[in-house]
Amino acid sequence: MRDHGAVSAPAPAVWAAPTLAESGTGPIDATVTIPGSKSLTNRVLVLAAQADGPTDLEGVLRSRDSDLMVAGLRALGCGFEELPGGLLRVTPGPLHGPAHIDCGLAGTVMRFLPPLAATAPGAVTMDGDPAARVRPMGTVLQALRDLGVRVDGDGLPFTVHGVQAPAGGTVRIDASASSQFVSGLLLSGARFAGGLTVVHTGKPVPSMPHIEMTVQVLRAVGVQVDDSGANTWRVEPGPVVRWTDPIEPDLSNATPFLAAAAITGGTVRIPRWPTTTTQPGDAVRDLLTDMGAQVLLRDGVLQVTGTGTLDPLDADLHDIGELTPTVAALCLFASGTSRLRGIAHLRGHETDRLAALVADIRAVGGDADETEDGLVIRPRPLTGGEWGAYADHRMATAGAIVGLRVPGVVVDDIASTSKTLPGFEGMWARMLGAAADVGTGASS
Structure with a gap:
């Protein structure tokens, strides 16, 4: 494993988010292997x-x-x-x-x-x-x-x-x-x-x-x-015995790739998806289903296929707030107004995620407002522009999702994804360009 001494923040790296059209491969069809939670x-x-x-x-x-x-x-x-x-x-x-x-x-x-x-x-x-x-x-x-x-x-x-x-x-x-x-x-x-x-x-x-x-x-x-x-x-006080199970894939880190399938009409498969789990990321299955995507879990593989349209969402994300940036990116392409509720606590995360999402959505020509405990997102034609990551990994991946459909989206700090998913840019590019397995060296 790498040297675990002082771990400095990676230098910010400006990244032009690739559009699906630029990949030249047609609809996404990829299997993406996600490292541990x-x-x-x-x-x-x-x-x-x-x-x-x-x-x-x-x-x-x-x-x-x-x-x-x-x-x-x-x-x-x-x-x-x-x-x-x-x-x-x-x-x-x-x-x-x-x-x-x-x-x-x-x-x-x-x-x-x-x-x-x-x-x-x-x-x-x-x-x-x-x-x-x-x-x-x-x-x-x-x-x-x-x-x-x-x-x-x-x-x-x-x-x-x-x-x-x-x-x-x-x-x-x-x-x-x-x-x-x-x-x-x-x-x-x-x-x-x-x-x-x-x-x-x-x-x-x-x-x-x-x-x-x-x-x-x-x-x-x-x-x-x-x-x-x-x-x-x-x-209770007492001894702690040794952990023996393999660590599950990070289901929240899988959600940007699944969102990519939903907004582009493609298919993405995630292997080793657990049948039962306490990870909040598992809730993406219901969220994507509610928005009209086809979701299938079979033999430990989760498959999401986009249908070409996305329904608006009215959802309480209080227990699954970490999914909000991904969900907000999806809502930009829904057929009507979406309302995300129960997430006032996101103002105290890596950044104030509610304010950051509104600022980024408006920067690319979108229409969003903060509420007391969430967001209202109204679909409108997007124009591209700078998407701020705010040193926040989930904000950066949300910009990548938007960029799939909107030319000219530039994420100002894609290196922030190394917080939980090093090598994200390469995984994203391989998802767009290959039907083979998209792996990462981010687990040991």
Whole structure:
């Protein structure tokens, strides 16, 4: 695996999004292999760092976010080794400070590692990209203080002063800004002397499937979790056994390729699509069906075929907000006005995704407005123009989708896709130009 030392942000790269007409190959007909899930990879890495012995992981994502997680865990005392067959061996060591952790722009790093750092004796300082310093962090840091952990600072940069086994107990938080606040606490709860009980007290938590994913992976490594009460999760103290399953493909990273089929009347197939999963990206099947695409899951292969038209969408995306940029790009080509609701929390993601989407849509001649909790998108002829990525991988891929149908769309920072999907540009080009499998070297 690559060197997991300091992981700097890739230099912005302006990219002229290719149109389908430019490919000269007719309708898309491609099979696209997607690397491992970022959400699963970073959860499993945190658990492997706490396991009762070395863990050999299959299907680990190689991306900036996962590299930052590996670098952070290495700084805390874990070992990492590439093995034959693309496996990554994680050897847990006694966690300790002093350490410095670079979060980059990775929400999973900045929200998952502070509770783990609380169990590492010594001072652990965390910082990240300039854009990361404005992302909400106070909830998890105050939660650690309420649990008796000393924390200096209320946002990046901050320092956690860990101890061997924090007392733990019950903590009440408002996680309405991000489900990662809950997940981060739960993932290290077994290392607290008394375990952890997390009680959410605010508006509904966004992206609940991500918390369900956290509960599932905890149970898979032998941690006892009680989620039977509303807005309450209890993790018992105890050992963490080794993770054994291959990591699923990242279904959210698959959605731009599936959207490409839907808006161009082509066909895209994604192998290894799980029959059951907690990944929010699985919801794309219903969304594309609602918009009129043909969707078929058979023998582990998801196939989407566009029909030439797209129906407008009226959807609550509260639990699947990460799909919003892809869905918004599709709505530009629908036959009527679309309304996307329940996504006010996207204002606190890598960028303010609602404002960014409206700005980008208008920049290419589209018609969109923000609402209190979402977007209204009205179809109209598009003219091309600069599509801002805002250092946000999902904004960049949304621009690629729009560019399939609209000549002259230029994404100002396609390199931002390396956050979760390195090599995206090559995969996109191969999808347009080849009927063969479109793979990527982004997993190990």
